[in-house]
Amino acid sequence: MAFLQWRLESQDASGRPARVNALPSVAVIDIGSNSIKILVAQRTSEGKLISQFYKTLDARISAGISKAEPRLTDEGIARGLAAVEELLTDSATFTPVKTILVATSAVRDAVNGAAFRQRIFSETGYGVRILSGDEEANLIGRGLTCDPALTGLSNFYLFDLGGGSLECLSFRERTISQALSLQLGCVRLTERCVADPKKPFTSEARLRVSELVREHFAKSGFAFDLPANAVTIGTGGTLTTARAILAARDRLKLEDTNSTVTVSQLRELLELIGSVDFETRRKIPGVPFGRADVMPVALATFIALAEFGGIKAFINSLYNLRWGVADEAI
Secondary structure, three states: OOEEEEOOOOEOOOOOEOOOOOOOEEEEEEEOOOEEEEEEEEEOOOOOEEEEEEEEEEOOOOOOOOOOOOOOOHHHHHHHHHHHHHHHHHHHOOOOOEEEEEEOHHHHHOOOHHHHHHHHHHHHOOOEEEOOHHHHHHHHHHHHOOOHHHOOOOOEEEEEEOOOOEEEEEEEOOEEEEEEEEOOOHHHHHHHHOOOOOOOOOHHHHHHHHHHHHHHHHHHOOOOOOOOOOEEEEEOHHHHHHHHHHHHHOOOOHHHOOOEEEHHHHHHHHHHHHOOOHHHHOOOOOOOHHHOOOHHHHHHHHHHHHHHHOOOEEEEOOOOHHHHHHHHHO
16 A cells, blocks of 8 residues: 655754653544544643654545445455554554544445444454544644644634545634535545546536535535635645645655645646546656545645635645544543
8 A cells, every 4th residue: 555654753962863752642543535544643741742653545445435325345444454454553663552543434424334443443452433524623623723833823714625525614713613524525526526537637527526516515504704814724635745746846845845835726736637647647746646536626626615715725734633633632
């Protein structure tokens, strides 16, 4: 399975990693629709939540999520279980005092989601907490407040796009004033709107994505009513991948890029990857193999959201659901 991982460790005067394991840590595994991720985090003596280890595995357990009765396939369950077992092995190095497994839209919506949970428990001994849409949205919001780069913000929107759902929040004076989950995930919409993900992204598919985004937001009652100086935060793999593509184009590392991604840049990227077939798309620097088929729909979703809400740019934050669960736990 393809993966992305990094460690964030402080260094002593000699440049060697400092010993940061004196304080207890917690491991959080997020079983998502498109990928399964882990965060091992600890709280410093100053109260700051820091990451010791982070890793993402492309597992795509959510095939068929758009059906009337979504069901996890045997292959998806096997991939999911293998990913969880690998991440549990990785986290053992850090001896966390607590390991928490959470699942979101794919497992939440699947008619055999309970059987998948039982399989994980039987094989690993760990239970899985299935988050409701409201819980998922609120924990993503909580995670965002751990981002030191955003401490000065008071009023802002937050959108987190996953494979199964889009979590939508607004913060007024750093307090959540709206939180809802919409079934607009990029895997779900790709299944609904794209006849053949291996072919170039058609104008008809883009129009259908836009229509569904407008329809869901109109029915949801989500209000874009924050003060005019409010900004919009975006989390999840889509915007991170967008930054990675832009970084590769400019021969930069992701962390050296501007965290703000404009809607104009998203349109440019959609033209770049949507105009080619899957095999060509996956060779574009910065495009993960596990997202190459759903990336056009993911970009189209953010663009349609921006057009509906009058949004000019998204600030990409890497602080999300796992950070919220970790913050809650410790």
